[in-house]
Amino acid sequence: MTSAGSHASDASGTPQPPDRRHIRPRARRSLLPLVVTAVAVGLVAGGVTARSARTEEPAAASSETSRSAAAAAPGPAASGPPASGPAASQPAGAVPAASSAPSVRATPVPALADRRAPKQTPTPKPTLPPGLTQADVDAGLRGETVHDSASGRLVVVPGSDPGPGVGSVRRVRVEVEKGLPVDRARFAAFVMATLNDPRGWGADGSLSFARTDGPADIRVVLASPDMVDQMCAPLRTRGEVSCGRGGHATLNFRRWVRATDEFDDHTVYRHYVVNHEVGHLLGHPHQGCPGAGKLAPVMQQQSYQVAPCVPNAWPHPHAG
16 A cells, blocks of 8 residues: 555556646645635734724824823923823823823803993982981081080080181181080081181181180080070070170070071071171171162171061172
C-alpha cells in the first residue's frame, strides 16, 4: 500500500512521473487557509482603524471645548501653579472621565421690568395739630386751646442773630410764658422776620433789629391773658388786648391764636400786632384812619376797628 504522502511507483520499481490529478487539489486546499487568514486580518485592521477614528473625533471635540472654556473663564487662574492629580496626568486627546461635581444651574435673568429700581415711597407730609394751619405752625403754635392763665413764669428763648446790622441796631429778647402750647424757636423766628421785613420799621435804613438772649433794648413777650393784664397795668387790657410799655411788647396769647374779627387773615394780624406794640416802644403814638379805602396806618388801633380803612400790618407797606 502506498502512503498518502509519497509518489506512486509501479511494481517493477521503476520510477514514474507524478500524477497531477492528485497534486492540484492538494495545492488548492493548502492556499485556502491563507486567503481566509488575510481576509480576517484585513477586517480586524479596518475595525480598529474605524474605532480609532471614532475615538479621536470626540476627544478632539472635547479638547476644543476645554480650550474654549479655559479662554472664557475669568480671573488670573492661568498665572497660578499647574494643576496636579489625575486630571493633570491624563494624556492629551483622552476622553475625560465624567465629573462627580454637582451640576450648576444657570440663574434665570429677570425681565427688564423686574430689574428696574423699586418705586420710592413718597415721604408723608407732617401732620398738623388739630385745628391749626401751616401758617399757625409757622407762627409757633402747637395747639389752639386758650386758658386764662398758665405758669406765670417767663422763659427766654435761647439764641442770637445779628440781623441786617443796618442803622441803629436794637437788641431784642424774645420770651414765652411757660406752659403755653408754643414752639418757642418758631415764635422767635416769626417775630424777628417781622421786625426786619423790608416793609418794617427799618425800611428807611435808620434802624434794624438783632436778636439776643441777654440784655436787651426791647423785650417781645407772649403770655396768657392773666399775665398780660399784670404786665400791662395800669393799662386795662381786660384779658383781651396786648400792650407796649415799659420796654416790653406783651402779646396776648388769646389774640395770637384767634386774632380779631377785623382780620380775615390771622398771619396779617400777627404781623400787625408785633409791629404795632414795638412801634409804641420806638415812640410812635396811635393814629387814625386817613380815609375810606386806604391802608390803615400800622399805629391805628386796628384790633378794635379798621373801617373805613383796609387792614395793614406794615409801617412802610409800599417799601421793599
